[in-house]
Amino acid sequence: MDKSLGSNAESETRDHLGVFAKNRVALIRYASTITGDAGWAEDVVQDAWTRFIAAAAVQTIHEPDRLLFRIVRNLALDARRRRAFESRLFAQDEIDAAQRIASDMPSAQARVEAASELAHVMDAVSRLPERTRNAFLLHRVEGLTLVEVGTRLGLSKSLVHELVVSALEHCRKALRPGGPRR
Template sequence: MADEKLQLYLTHRAALLDYAAPIVGCRARAEDVVQEAWLRFSGQDAQADIRHPASYLYRIVRNLALDLTRRTATERVQPGGDDLLDDLPSSSASPEREVSNQNELETISRALAQLPERTRRAFEMHRLGGFTLQQVAAELGVSTALVHQLVHDALRHCMDCLEPEDD
């Protein structure tokens, strides 16, 4: 059966390329489509009841070519989009901002270290670990209301430590 599939593919390969090329608009892309079609066609298990294998192979090529055309059209929705992207400012932070961010992280780390253990754990579990207030409460063996207050206190303490001191 595999030999029959290969022979069918080889017999129709040039015609399949001619069939796919106008759909995708490029002979090189048509080659890719036909190759992908062969992989899908040859991967069919032997029990598959394909009554017209040549027609089935052409259908695979057509569907893949249309998918590629749609995908390409979607990628080109914005004319001049590449030029617009080139003009956008970089999303990476400036060296000054990197240093400022690092300093803020160090300040927050020190602020968290100053907190009582239970307050720090509640804050870290909820704000950094993604645990719900109820999950933190269960873990710490306290009420949800108390966890809410602990997280609030920790957040307030961190904010106070970040505020510049007025002399």
């Protein structure tokens, strides 16, 4: 039913404001139980007030308290649904973004290539003369210094250096395309 504009409209607006002020705390509490968030509840109640006033401008409201609570309930449910939807939407975006981040783990192809290279190096090392192989393994695998390798094998530091360099060159050749491989 349409309202006729007149002096009564100003009085009704004051009455509606009084109803809102009287129920504001209860409305926020009610909206908060639905939304689960006091900040969102405040927003819902403010939106409810603007919708309530808009409705009051075009029709007579017989039970303003009841209408306010119904508007708050509907807006709070909408806000909760929207929040749940956004959480699912953005959670999926985060999962997608995490999947696009490069992994520290090598790819399957890189692991296969590394295993192949290691096999070629191990094969090349196994074909080295015993003294060269021992000097190389003690220095490069066990981490001994050239002096420590020399002491252990009864060789000079310079000879150990030559043996290790020779072994490294042999391994490099084994890894080159067309290099010596069995």
